[in-house]
Amino acid sequence: MVVITEFQKIGVGLTGFGLFFLVFGVLLYFDSVLLAFGNLLFLVGLVFITGLRRTAQFFVQRYRLRGSFFFLGGVALVLCRWSVIGMVAEAYGFFLLFRSFIPVASEFVLSMVNIPSLYTLYQSLSGSSSSEVGP
Template identity: 70%
Template sequence: MVAITEFQKIGFGLMGFSLFFLLFGVLLYFDSVLMAFGNILFLSSLTFIIGFRRTAHFFFQRHKFRGSFFFLGGVSLVLCRWPIVGILLESYGFVLLFRSFFPMALGFVLSAVNIPVLNTFFSSSSSMV
């Protein structure tokens, strides 16, 4: 069992708020203030969850330089009130940075079919006819 520290609990709370502000900013036609606040909360939550040194190491690895450049460039464009271009750059940088995590996440989602409660929702053997 992995123990979660108080800083990590704060980080997960900040992550929830950041996702809320980013989603709310997009729903309000790319409101730059809400999206900038969501980006700042996302970066600070990542720092709280994994630590400052690991966050810096994650973003500034040699093979992740292009993804970090696009992601942090998109954050800076959102902070400079260019939200649509900034979000597009952030999205591309996010995909480049976290592409090694996507197969693991997909495997986790596909393993949800084996959970008995969710199995009833995903079963394709029953037909409506």
Template identity: 70%
Template sequence: MVAITEFQKIGVGLSGFGVFFVLFGVLLYFDSVLLAFGNILFLSGLAFIIGLRRIAHFFFQRQKLRGTTFFLGGVVLVLLRWPRIGMIVESYGFVLLFKSFFPMAFGFLGTVLNIPFLTAIFNKLSGSSSSMV
């Protein structure tokens, strides 16, 4: 069993509040203050969870520099009160950063949710060749 430190617990809380504020900001027609606050909370929570050295290593890998540029550029645009353009740029950067993670996540969702129709869709999205539907 992996021991979770107090900093990681604080990081999960900060990240959770960050996601909440970003979603709430989008629901309120891209309120720039809520989006900026959510971005700051999410990034600080991520730093608390995995640490500054690991977060720097993740974001500044050679193959992820384009995604990092778009993601952090979107955060800066949101902070400069251009929320719509910033969220579009940030979303594109998020997809570029985590595109290698999506097939694994879809495969996991396909196994957790044992609904035949959804399992077939998640298996197709994850690239899995198992036909156990």
């Protein structure tokens, strides 16, 4: 059984509020104040969930430096009120940081949705030789 500490519970709440403010800021035509607040809440929530040392180690790993630069640079641009350019930089950095996780997440989502034609299309695009439908 996984034990969740109080700091991690607070971190989940902060991360959730951060994502809410990010989505709300994008919906309001890239409102820089909401995006900046969302970015700060998201990053502080991430630190609360994983810890300061593990968060720093994640962003400073050699093969993730370019993604970290774009993501954190995008946060800095949003804080300087260049919200559209900052969000584009953040999205690119987020993609670079988590690109190895995207196939795993997409396969999980597709297996949960269980749409055979969509799953078959994904299998053919990913180059898998398996012709099974579903997990």
